[in-house]
Amino acid sequence: MRASFILGSCLSGIIAAVAIAALGWNRAAALENTVHVEQVVDPGGNLRVPADYRSTYQFLGSWAVAADDGQGSKELHIVYASPGTVEAYRRTGEFADGAVLVKEVFKTSTGEMTTGNVSRAGTLKGWFVMVRDANGRHQGEKLWGDGWGWSWFDAAEPTKTTSTNYKADCRSCHVPAQMTGWIYIDGYPSLKK
């Protein structure tokens, strides 16, 4: 833990405490999310992968995609949420405006271990990033809709998406989760009360 980080955290803590006192819980939480959104969405509405999500975001869940042939998994997906997302969801049953989800997609490395045939994260293929837009402020933009911003990033380009239209590139895979805000919440144990 670096001293600058500690002092930064302390200052953030004071600001957040003052914000809670002045604005009340919900608006202070919204203020916290605004900070995360600014790290992920540029003024033009373009998303990027947040630089420090592994150390600052919360782990949400993992998915193992089975190999097409034989034993094991061909992909592991690891999903993180911006700080406060889990707590807000457990309180309200919804993802708060500005919540950011990051899904790492790994090719696996699979082999025999003492517990059996086991797959672990291998080469990173890229990331899916979603940003909650509960208020429709980006309505009409091609990578925003249904309450979220959506983008895929190849591993080599975390700041420039290859997605051009969320309906074709992203949403189709999420249709079965439409009733739970387009997110497969069953894979995320920490969201359960």
Next chain:
Amino acid sequence: MRASFILGSCLSGIIAAVAIAALGWNRAAALENTVHVEQVVDPGGNLRVPADYRSTYQFLGSWAVAADDGQGSKELHIVYASPGTVEAYRRTGEFADGAVLVKEVFKTSTGEMTTGNVSRAGTLKGWFVMVRDANGRHQGEKLWGDGWGWSWFDAAEPTKTTSTNYKADCRSCHVPAQMTGWIYIDGYPSLKK
């Protein structure tokens, strides 16, 4: 983010900053780890599952254990580390004294999804907890040795281990990882520089 938590974080930050100034980096990091150890190890050397690891620990990695028959995975293992563990490892190449690792072991729920045959965390079977004991302060105790405290906990009993002897109950599965401090570090991308 609760106000008490924020103020607590702030106070911790000030204490940590003063500690770094007074003690230097390594001893301050050791002090931080002492706090985590006290939440996991009682004065008799007995381990427990830390109460708040999902919200305060860092995610380290996932393992998918293949089903014995057919497609998919029968277990998902999710590994967390106490705060500061990853940063210290990246700096020194070792787990610092007092580092705590928690591995959740889930039975999976497996089904067809839009990305294929996918397994996700289902019922929690229990946890493995390991605590780094670099200085051998628990030498001779039956659940401590080879630089770690080791214990398994069934899901219903996070405060009382069923392990009685780490050599028989725990270490045997970690023998192939002996050269990397008994930990399968290849599954943990964030430890790599």
